[in-house]
Amino acid sequence: MTSSPDCNQPAGQAEALLAHLRRLTDLDAPTGFEEPVLRYMSEQLGSFCEQVEHDVRGNVYASLAGTTADALRIMITAHADEIGFLVTSVLADGFLRFTRLGHPTEMVLPGQRVRVHTASGSLEGVIGVKPGHVLAASEARTVPPVSEQYIDIGATSQAEAVEWGIEPGTPVTFHGPLTATAHPQRYFGKAVDNRAGCACLLELAKRLRQKRPEAHLEFVVVVEEEIGLRGAEVATRRVQPDVVIAIDTVPSGGTPDLRPDELPWQIGGGPLLKVRETKGLSTHGPLRNLFRRVADEQGIPYQLIVDTAGITDATSAQQASGDVAAMTIGLARRYSHSAAELFDLRDVSAIVDLIAHTCGAIASRDQLLRT
Known part of the structure; x- marks a missing residue:
């Protein structure tokens, strides 16, 4: 994996992500009461996507057609709810x-x-x-x-x-407003899990509208992740994607109360590529390898992780369809499920870069076959 701390990001991307994060973390939307975030995401996605729909469960679907009519369908998802x-x-x-x-x-x-x-x-x-x-x-x-x-x-x-x-x-x-630390890239606040993922969805929709991949894209904001990954299962059955990319946050190491081997990934080290989740997803090997190749080609730092305590929407999405390649892209954050979850903004921006470039590299089902 590459260890470069910086990558070539579009001008203003970090500022746009931070602005969305400030607004999104200021909204209060616990599981079952996600409406404030759903409304904000629906309005913002409508600025970039061709169609925005909702299901009765609460999930928001925003579509962006690819450049090739019979191309694969990629579902990129983040959950709206907070604990x-x-x-x-x-x-x-x-x-x-x-x-x-x-x-x-x-x-x-x-x-x-x-x-x-x-x-x-x-x-x-x-x-x-x-x-x-x-x-x-x-x-x-x-x-x-x-x-x-x-x-x-x-x-x-x-x-x-x-x-x-x-x-x-x-x-x-x-009550935990987004707060800047003395480090220019590090912030903490409540509901970083998973408003960071929602902010990434918005920036991805904006960026991929300007430079469309062959694949058709479905940006999905799902509900009820924190009580059993429920919204993503419903969404996957509706969309029937070929590829699912779930963006979520992951507990990180690097603090004095953890051994270096307990959670051997840290904030500021780049996106997290999950190999396996405890009691959950075993990520699709060809898709994971594609993400790694793209990261290396683009000089995007990343960290491979195994057996985190939590599971993500990629798990329920993978099980909802027997014909989908699923992958989790994680944001390392400290102090999980508290009012002061701490993260590095460079990691958030790198997630956008990595997913945007990888969507452009997905061209056929042959790339996804495990043979």
């Missing part, structure tokens, strides 16, 4: 009990700022934490189970919280 919470009950004194939506990292919850989304607007809140002054030694070393935690929105009574629009099933998200 979050659901209110389960309102206590007599106005505090909110809640449950997880997806898999937010439980150890970071106490003291975390959140936003509670009612039908009439969002309310600021905090997940309560017992004062350190009165914690027993054993309590100070443990995180209470989610069933014992609560959200404080400043309400003084159950009636007041209900009057503000709180009811069972009200969604909650982390």
